[in-house]
Amino acid sequence: xxxxxxxxxxxxxxxxxxxxxxxxxxxxxxxxxxxxxxxxxxxxxxxxxxxxxxxxxxxxxxxxxxxxxxxxxxxxxxxxxxxxxxxxxxxxxxx
Numbered sequence: 001x002x003x004x005x006x007x008x009x010x011x012x013x014x015x016x017x018x019x020x021x022x023x024x025x026x027x028x029x030x031x032x033x034x035x036x037x038x039x040x041x042x043x044x045x046x047x048x049x050x051x052x053x054x055x056x057x058x059x060x061x062x063x064x065x066x067x068x069x070x071x072x073x074x075x076x077x078x079x080x081x082x083x084x085x086x087x088x089x090x091x092x093x094x095x
Contacts, residue, residue, distance in 0.1 A: 002067065012041055012072045015065055021057060021074070028058070036061050039072070 004027060012021040026040040043055035057076075065073040 007039075007067075007072070010068075010070060010072050012039065012059070012074055015073050015075050016077060021059075021076070024072075025056070039064070039074075 007027070008024045011023060013019070014021055022041045024039050025042050028037040028040060029035070030037050038061055039059045041057045041059065043057045059074045059076055063075050065075050067073075
């Protein structure tokens with residue numbers, strides 16, 4: 001069994017381009033079934049403003065390739081394919 005606190009300490013790496021996406025900021029849970037729906041990581045800041053919110057990167061649970069001792073490998077498209085990814089894998093009603 002893996003604790004959420006252990007997951008938050010691991011780096012998240014995209015296997016499609018090898019880039020580090022960051023560390024897990026939050027986890028989206030389905031409270032009725034108790035299942036993890038997605039991992040939430042901080043994205044890039046929208047503007048260089050002190051009060052602006054950062055965009056969040058949601059990685060659906062089915063896009064996690066492997067959870068290792070030090071890293072979590074995920075398969076998310078690069079920025080140029082992000083719109084297709086959102087349309088195909090993310091439910092518009094929830095995100």
